[in-house]
Amino acid sequence: MITFKDVTKTYPDGTSALKSINLNVKDGELLTLIGPSGCGKTTTMKMINRLIEPTEGEVLIHNKNIQEYNIHELRWNIGYVLQEIALFPHMTIEENISIVPEMKKWKKKDLSVRIDELMDMVGLDSVKHRKRKPSELSGGQQQRVGVLRALAADPDIILMDEPFSALDPISREQLQKDILSLHKEIKKTIVFVTHDIDEALAMGDRVCIMREGTIVQVDKPQNLILNPVDKFVEDFIGERKSAWETAVDVMIDQSKQQLFTMKEYEDGLVPDNSTCVIIHVDSTLAFGLDNGEKADMPILEHGQTLRNAMDTFENVDYPLLPVARQGKVIGTLSYKDMVMHLKKNSKPANGVVQK
Secondary structure, eight states: OEEEEEEEEEOTTSOEEEEEEEEEEOTTOEEEEEOSTTSSHHHHHHHHTTSSOOSEEEEEETTEEGGGSOHHHHHHTEEEEOTTOOOOTTSOHHHHHHHHHHHTTOOHHHHHHHHHHHHHHTTOOHHHHTTOOGGGSOHHHHHHHHHHHHHTTOOSEEEEESTTTTSOHHHHHHHHHHHHHHHHHHOOEEEEEOSOHHHHHHHOSEEEEEETTEEEEEEOHHHHHHSOSSHHHHHHHOSOHHHHOBHHHHHHHTGGGTSSOEEEETTEEEETTOSSEEEEOSTTOOEEETTSOEEOOOOEETTOBHHHHHHHHTTOOOSEEEEEETTEEEEEEEHHHHHHHHHHHOOOTTOOOOO
16 A cells, blocks of 8 residues: 655655655554654655655655655545644634635535535534534544544545643543544545654554664554564653453463363354353354353454453443454453452562563
């Protein structure tokens, strides 16, 4: 989708912002860029829409050098969400969202439908908010509008430059969830710059860690945590292993106790050591009780963090939940298992690991 080939950026004063980087952003993935200040993450992102031009190398979109695109058409097809939000204060919410579609000559009827659709996606009442000015909205609501403006013309790529850093923690966490939910629904390619490692790990399908204009490691969050390539990555991530391990990692960790071994069942799978639940695998991947009834029960995804899994457990009354990978149940996980795992692997104030 987006490819950097030996890209270098050197400024006239001799400062090297990027040093021959190679990077491939996959179609439909959310890639987070993170690293210390001055590492080159924002420069990398701004090269995608040609706000910054490379000194050497090339950037390609769909295997075509971005220099070959008309710059206006290139930017129309790349949504951009800024930290400062940058809504036009004299325009209404619908006018702010409409800017790029109007440049692309969208029909008013189609645009109106699009605005309603987008506002509904992020929980903004279209009737209530369309005619309001940005000053009448909260910071979190304004940032949602900034996201909608970037999505309005249905671009292939979304660039997000530390979009939540100015928000309070509650608004920030909610917007993170909104973007993840939105990404799952619309499947756009998103490049997300952040200075917050927790945000990078929570948001990214993959995380790109940069240092002094180079890429140190690009990997899935759990692989970064469990298999850092060097001391820099290990130190940069910090003590987050137990809080960010995936549900499957916990299952593997507990496998010696035979808690999650599975056996074939005539209409699905069952945990070997459990008589309270039967997992039925059908077209809807339902989770059943031992009396044959189906339970309205959430399914934990392979790769989901323990933090998110714990949030799920807090909203249900079930003692354990199924874990699925690519539509197939591969085991179960209980809240007690997670608590015991975190307790076993936590570090108290004196730095001694509890056993």
